[in-house]
Amino acid sequence: MNIDCPLPVDTEETIRLGHGSGGELSQKLFRDYIHPYIKNPWLDRLHDSACLPFAGGRLAFTTDSFVVSPLFFPGGNIGELAVYGTVNDLAMSGARPMYLSCSLVLEEGLPLKTLARVMASMGRAAAQSGVQLVTGDTKVVERGKGDGLYINTAGVGVLEHERAIEPGAICAGDRILLSGDIGRHGMAVMASREGLAFDTPLQSDCAPLHGPVHDLLEAGIRVHCLRDLTRGGLATALVELARARGASFVLQESAVPICASVEGACELLGLDPFYVANEGRFVVFVAPEDEPAALDILHRHTVSAASRTIGQVTAVGRPDVVLTNVLGCERLLDLLPGEQLPRIC
Amino acid sequence: MNIDCPLPVDTEETIRLGHGSGGELSQKLFRDYIHPYIKNPWLDRLHDSACLPFAGGRLAFTTDSFVVSPLFFPGGNIGELAVYGTVNDLAMSGARPMYLSCSLVLEEGLPLKTLARVMASMGRAAAQSGVQLVTGDTKVVERGKGDGLYINTAGVGVLEHERAIEPGAICAGDRILLSGDIGRHGMAVMASREGLAFDTPLQSDCAPLHGPVHDLLEAGIRVHCLRDLTRGGLATALVELARARGASFVLQESAVPICASVEGACELLGLDPFYVANEGRFVVFVAPEDEPAALDILHRHTVSAASRTIGQVTAVGRPDVVLTNVLGCERLLDLLPGEQLPRIC
Numbered sequence: 164m165n166i167d168c169p170l171p172v173d174t175e176e177t178i179r180l181g182h183g184s185g186g187e188l189s190q191k192l193f194r195d196y197i198h199p200y201i202k203n204p205w206l207d208r209l210h211d212s213a214c215l216p217f218a219g220g221r222l223a224f225t226t227d228s229f230v231v232s233p234l235f236f237p238g239g240n241i242g243e244l245a246v247y248g249t250v251n252d253l254a255m256s257g258a259r260p261m262y263l264s265c266s267l268v269l270e271e272g273l274p275l276k277t278l279a280r281v282m283a284s285m286g287r288a289a290a291q292s293g294v295q296l297v298t299g300d301t302k303v304v305e306r307g308k309g310d311g312l313y314i315n316t317a318g319v320g321v322l323e324h325e326r327a328i329e330p331g332a333i334c335a336g337d338r339i340l341l342s343g344d345i346g347r348h349g350m351a352v353m354a355s356r357e358g359l360a361f362d363t364p365l366q367s368d369c370a371p372l373h374g375p376v377h378d379l380l381e382a383g384i385r386v387h388c389l390r391d392l393t394r395g396g397l398a399t400a401l402v403e404l405a406r407a408r409g410a411s412f413v414l415q416e417s418a419v420p421i422c423a424s425v426e427g428a429c430e431l432l433g434l435d436p437f438y439v440a441n442e443g444r445f446v447v448f449v450a451p452e453d454e455p456a457a458l459d460i461l462h463r464h465t466v467s468a469a470s471r472t473i474g475q476v477t478a479v480g481r482p483d484v485v486l487t488n489v490l491g492c493e494r495l496l497d498l499l500p501g502e503q504l505p506r507i508c
Numbered sequence: 509m510n511i512d513c514p515l516p517v518d519t520e521e522t523i524r525l526g527h528g529s530g531g532e533l534s535q536k537l538f539r540d541y542i543h544p545y546i547k548n549p550w551l552d553r554l555h556d557s558a559c560l561p562f563a564g565g566r567l568a569f570t571t572d573s574f575v576v577s578p579l580f581f582p583g584g585n586i587g588e589l590a591v592y593g594t595v596n597d598l599a600m601s602g603a604r605p606m607y608l609s610c611s612l613v614l615e616e617g618l619p620l621k622t623l624a625r626v627m628a629s630m631g632r633a634a635a636q637s638g639v640q641l642v643t644g645d646t647k648v649v650e651r652g653k654g655d656g657l658y659i660n661t662a663g664v665g666v667l668e669h670e671r672a673i674e675p676g677a678i679c680a681g682d683r684i685l686l687s688g689d690i691g692r693h694g695m696a697v698m699a700s701r702e703g704l705a706f707d708t709p710l711q712s713d714c715a716p717l718h719g720p721v722h723d724l725l726e727a728g729i730r731v732h733c734l735r736d737l738t739r740g741g742l743a744t745a746l747v748e749l750a751r752a753r754g755a756s757f758v759l760q761e762s763a764v765p766i767c768a769s770v771e772g773a774c775e776l777l778g779l780d781p782f783y784v785a786n787e788g789r790f791v792v793f794v795a796p797e798d799e800p801a802a803l804d805i806l807h808r809h810t811v812s813a814a815s816r817t818i819g820q821v822t823a824v825g826r827p828d829v830v831l832t833n834v835l836g837c838e839r840l841l842d843l844l845p846g847e848q849l850p851r852i853c
Contacts, residue, residue, distance in 0.1 A: 181846025185740035188846050209752060210674050211735065212570035212601040214667060219564015225557035226609035226662055230647045256557040264571035264662045268613070302575045304851065310653040317571055317609050317662030322559060329555050390556065395530035407554060501526025501533050506649065 169199050171279035178273040183303025192301065196279050200286035201265065205297040213297035215262055218321060223258035225249060226317040232506045234281065234311055236355045238347070238367030241314055242281035244442060244508060246288035246296075247371045248393065249318040254373040255389040255445065257328035257380055258320030260292060265299040265316055270309030281312065292371040294318070324380060330407035332387040337476040338454040339412060340447040342375070342467035343368065344420035345397050349439035349507050350428040359431070365424045370443030375464040384457045385450035392444045394508055398437040398484070398496045400446060405482040414474035414496075416488045437486075438499055440507040448476065514544050516624035523618040528648025537646065541624050545631035546610065550642040558642035560607055563666060568603035570594060571662040577851045579626065579656055581700045583692070583712030586659055587626035589787060589853060591633035591641075592716045593738065594663040599718040600734040600790065602673035602725055603665030605637060610644040610661055615654030626657060637716040639663070669725060675752035677732040682821040683799040684757060685792040687720070687812035688713065689765035690742050694784035694852050695773040704776070710769045715788030720809040729802045730795035737789045739853055743782040743829070743841045745791060750827040759819035759841075761833045782831070783844055785852040793821065 172195070181188040198206065205213040229245045246263065253260040265285065269278065289296050326332075347368040354365050372391060379386050388408075390400045397419065405412055421429075421436050429436045443466055449457045454472060461470035484496040517540070526533040543551065550558040574590045591608065598605040610630065614623065634641050671677075692713040699710050717736060724731050733753075735745045742764065750757055766774075766781050774781045788811055794802045799817060806815035829841040 179846070180850045183739075183850065184844060184847040185738070185744050186844035186846060186848075187842075190843065208674065208676075209748075210601060211597040212568040212603060212663075212665070214566055214568050214601055214603070214672075214674075217562060217564060217567045219562060221559055222562045222567070222664070223557040223559050224607055224609060224662075224664055225643050226611045226660065227645045228611040228613050228647045228660060230613060230649050252556040256555060256559055258557060258559070262569055264569060266571045266573040266660050266662075268573050268575060268658055298570050300572045302573045302851075303847075304575050304655060304658075307652060308655040310649060313613055313649075313658070315571065315573060315611050315660035315662075317569075317611075317660075318557075319567070319569055319664060320557070327559075329553065329559075331553075393530070394528075399530050403554075497532075498535065499529060499531035501524070501531060502529040503531075505525045505528065506647075 171276060171283045174275050176275045178269045178271055178303055180271055180303055183301065196275055197282050200282040201289065201296040203295045205295065215297060221322040223253050223256045223320040223322055225252040226315065227252065228313060228315040229508055230313050230506050231352060231508050232310060233355055236367055237351045237365060239369035240281055240284050241312060242284035243288045243369055245314040245316045246285050246292060247369055247442060248508065249316040250292040250294060251372045251391045253318050253320035254376040255391050257324065257326060258322050259377065260294045260318055260320045260373050262297045262319045263289060263294050263316050265296045267301045268309055268313040269301065269303045270311050271303060271306040273311050292373060328386055328389055330388055330404050333408040333410050333448050333476055334387060335476050335479050336451050337387055337448045338451050338472050339474045340449060340457060340470055341419060341473045342445050342461060343469040344422050345441055345444060346421060346425040346436040346439035348442040349504050350425045352507055353432060353504060354428055359428060361424045363424045365428065368441055368443035370466045372443065372445050372466060375461050375467045378460045379457060382460055384453045386447060388448040390446050392441040394440050396438040396440055399498055401484045402496055402498050405484050409482050410479045411477045411481055412474055412484045413477050414486050416486050418471060418473040420469060434503060438503055440504060442508065516621060516628045519620050521620045523614045523616055523648055525616055525648055528646065541620055542627050545627040546634065546641040548640045550640065560642060566667040568598050568601045568665040568667055570597040571660065572597065573658060573660045574853055575658050575851050576697060576853050577655060578700060581712055582696045582710060584714035585626055585629050586657060587629035588633045588714055590659040590661045591630050591637060592714055592787060593853065594661040595637040595639060596717045596736045598663045598665035599721040600736050602669065602671060603667050604722065605639045605663055605665045605718055607642045607664045608634060608639050608661050610641045612646045613654055613658040614646065614648045615656050616648060616651040618656050637718060673731055673734055675733055675749050678753045678755055678793050678821055679732060680821050680824050681796050682732055682793045683796050683817050684819045685794060685802060685815055686764060686818045687790050687806060688814040689767050690786055690789060691766055691770040691781040691784035693787040694849050695770045697852050698777060698849060699773055704773060706769045708769045710773065713786055713788035715811045717788065717790050717811060720806050720812045723805045724802060727805055729798045731792060733793040735791050737786040739785050741783040741785055744843055746829045747841055747843050750829050754827050755824045756822045756826055757819055757829045758822050759831050761831050763816060763818040765814060779848060783848055785849060787853065
């Protein structure tokens with residue numbers, strides 16, 4: 164795949180129901196607005212499935228649908244999100260991402276130039292993540308039955324090691340490392356939705372995370388669990404892991420970096436940054452002896468250059484996540500009952 | 509997976525935006541309305557990706573989004589369609605279907621009992637197809653930004669042979685076998701959408717096709733290409749294959765079975781049954797010497813019991829599909845320019 168993806172075409176045409184027919188218009192849509200941006204030998208075969216080499220052992224398989232609104236936001240768009248989101252889910256199980264599918268649900272009336280811009284972003288994001296978009300599908304729904312464009316990506320990766328990197332592998336004493344500041348994606352989308360402006364423009368953190376994960380594993384770091392912080396943010400991810408393992412985590416609130424723009428926007432909108440979505444941040448649970456080496460590796464990657472230890476696993480047996488502040492006050496984190504930021508990814 | 513799936517729950521609750529939050533409500537939705545119907549050891553781990561054993565060699569990977577309207581139609585519903593559609597795409601590349609993902613885009617206001625009915629169908633359909641739903645995702649969009657429920661399934665299968673079963677393998681002289689009568693799925697959906705009633709109730713042909721495909725391959729039948737007839741029907745599938753291979757096909761119109769109800773409904777609505785969608789029919793391109801043995805195997809499976817030869821590949825070099833009638837008149841099949849039946853799958 165060529166990282167120098169062709170530029171999106173300029174056209175005034177929009178999606179019609181016929182683009183979903185499977186007939187001549189569907190073929191033209193694929194040929195002119197989808198395929199040029201994501202082409203590779205497997206996709207080029209245009210068969211029902213892509214038939215792909217796979218060395219064997221274990222594979223990782225994941226899926227995500229993306230319904231973010233608006234489609235374009237500061238720092239990214241739905242296309243990049245759809246590639247990075249699935250790449251990151253694969254990376255979080257310790258897999259090397261290989262193949263992605265791309266399925267589009269288009270609303271009648273979507274400008275074709277919007278589609279082309281999104282597909283061009285997907286092509287670039289795939290190339291940057293070392294994956295190929297090998298199979299896909301396109302459906303069209305009537306005006307008012309969608310919201311421009313929904314994307315599903317599923318992904319297949321290869322597990323090149325025997326380790327189980329999962330909640331069940333978390334041990335008492337593990338250090339919890341966070342790869343950077345939190346809340347950027349959620350607040351960038353909210354700011355663009357609400358028309359907020361900041362002194363320092365707020366950009367989504369949307370990025371692929373397979374690089375640092377690969378290096379941690381290759382260096383033999385005893386990584387026990389990985390989790391990217393998406394919907395529900397840092398707090399939701401940690402509460403889910405604590406429940407899945409039945410373990411207690413203690414975090415230092417002051418160790419969790421939050422940039423001033425995110426903090427300001429959260430205050431303005433009455434949101435808690437610990438629950439705000441990220442799309443390029445993750446936590447690493449690592450054996451305490453490996454903490455310095457792990458941080459050293461994370462710091463070598465731009466996407467995780469600001470990594471730091473934010474807490475540790477204090478015990479296994481009772482699931483809770485405690486946040487302690489500089490005054491020593493403790494706050495118990497839990498899942499939010501309902502929706503804080505709808506359609507953030 | 510247990511084929512005796514629990515019965516869908518009865519509740520008056522509906523989907524709220526909070527069900528898409530990733531928080532407590534999302535967990536409850538998964539726990540009560542999704543997981544019970546599709547559970548298996550991989551899905552139970554609730555990790556970002558499913559980590560799965562895979563023997564190696566070659567894998568097949570495919571995806572489809574389903575936006576059929578209405579969600580329930582005579583002979584099936586969107587859930588069965590989403591499982592069988594992806595199982596069939598894998599089978600058509602000669603793969604044994606293994607793992608499916610399931611990603612839901614739910615519209616605010618969808619009754620939870622509708623979701624539970626669909627998930628129960630997916631669980632049953634997966635068990636019947638010998639696949640497991642190992643990973644998934646759920647998003648919720650506001651009222652008026654969806655249409656109840658869209659489902660994406662992606663699938664991974666294993667290719668247990670070295671053969672290339674694809675358009676490029678089609679040879680002059682190949683016999684073209686069709687697995688049964690055409691047009692049932694499209695007309696069943698249209699009839700239910702338009703409120704048409706027939707003397708003989710029209711049922712979708714929606715069914716998994718991996719069984720007969722497996723037996724053809726295991727018997728060593730020289731299968732050159734397989735294609736299921738979905739959107740665009742028999743005509744679109746054959747035109748696509750003729751173009752992909754650059755080959756001429758000749759079909760006998762009288763050899764293509766169409767039931768009286770489909771024929772009647774098509775006449776009433778002004779549709780051509782050759783272009784109407786199917787969800788449980790396929791064509792097989794087979795070396796002429798293997799035609800009798802292939803038909804014999806196909807006849808042993810209920811889903812392909814009415815298989816017959818409908819034509820042959822006359823030459824390679826110029827792509828066209830010619831339909832000849834009993835009077836010897838010829839008609840050239842082409843892709844339809846636009847949409848005949850929107851949202852049929």
